[in-house]
Amino acid sequence: MTRRRVLRNAAAGAAVSAFGREARAAGQPNIVFIMADDLGYADVACYGRPDLATPHIDRIAARGVRFTQGYANSAVCSATRTALITGRYQYRLPVGLEEPVTTRFAGGIPAGHPTLPGLLREAGYRTALVGKWHLGSVREFGPLQRGYDAFWGFRGGTIDYFSHKGTDDKPDLWDGDVRIEEVGYATHLLGRRAVETVAAAATAGRPFFLSLHFNAPHWPWETPDDEAESRRIAGSNLRHFDGGTQETYRRIVAEMDTQIGRVLDALETHGVAQDTIVVFTSDNGGERFSDTWPFTGRKTELLEGGLRIPALVSWPRRLPRGVVSAQPMISMDWLPTLLAAAGAAPDPAHPSDGIDLLPILTGQAPERPRTFHWRYRANAQAAMRDGDLKYLRIRGNTFLFDVVADPLERANLKSRRPEDFARLEAAWAAWDATMLPERPDSFSETYTGAQLADHFGAPTPPAPPRPATAGEGPR
Structure with a gap:
């Protein structure tokens, strides 16, 4: 054990909340952790979608807490996953x-940077990822090198549900660091592997952390009956705007x-349901077939529809049931x-920008206002939420919204409340100065009027600054 780890563990122990100590005493x-891909805020029944039954996702809500103001860290997947x-x-x-990581990006999470699975492993957990990684396609930056004991899934941003090939038309299904071939619909294969992982972990005598990161409902648009569509779009980048x-x-x-x-x-x-935390969420707002009501905007946009996501958590032993x-x-x-639930804490050398929600979830602390910041390079977007107010900039156009009273973001208050607008704009700039600067050579996905009819005013983005390989696309 290194001196740094000794210091880290000592600091973490001092920082564990009373709730965390109670959890450790009672057993970890x-x-x-279940993550959907590109699922819109209202794309499950318990969030209001009337034409879709999702009884099992709704079970999580009925057994725990449903957040109505859940946000993604980004309007695209790999940035949120970071x-x-x-x-x-x-x-x-x-x-x-990278918005998001593409096949030309050769990096990932730096070696030595603490991660959620790595910190849980240090706390005694067996860790496994089933499904999507999308934080580095080369082995050096893979999930086994960043805290997971086991990995079964795909490294890129999407795969065809039947051929299991990525946007570069290369096979992308892995067991650990070994490429494998399996026959079957990807969602079914991931579910089967997750069930097997639970069965093995439940009898191993250690607490387990399972990340189940689905490809669904990300494109390509294929149900279990659409293998013919898989063959039709084979060799493409899988986006099929005609599908x-x-x-x-x-x-x-x-x-x-x-x-x-x-x-x-x-x-x-x-027999482990009572002592298992189950989280269900999405990596960003919905894509072209999603329901984002009562918001406007979608994936790649800092409007609420591109950022608001379903977020559910249950823990029968500790959390109340059926709470909104x-x-x-x-x-x-x-x-x-x-x-905190595991009796651990973030690495003090890399403090979290998030908060421990457990005191609020258990009623030990009241709900409180928050301040969040975002930026997105495509269309020069910036956003900040402070309490009920939101500052938004898109292609030089600036806005101030009360997103609680006006979730559709229709009434621009920047002239009626100039002091609030100036305060949020200055606060966003001050925050931005503490982050890495945007890079002109990074990828930033967007949609144009030629691709989506409701984006008729959106221009074609400039060509990528570096040559791309054949078939390359966002992953």
């Missing part, structure tokens, strides 16, 4: 400046919900929250 809970795994603003790390329907999207979400139900049943079968919380929260809050 297991943790199952914040989730580090508990810090993604703009502190070069990988977090998909609302019914296809509903089916993709429903298939994911079924697999989540299998995992919840496995926890019950093995208006506490604003964000992806990077999960690291300090889950570490």
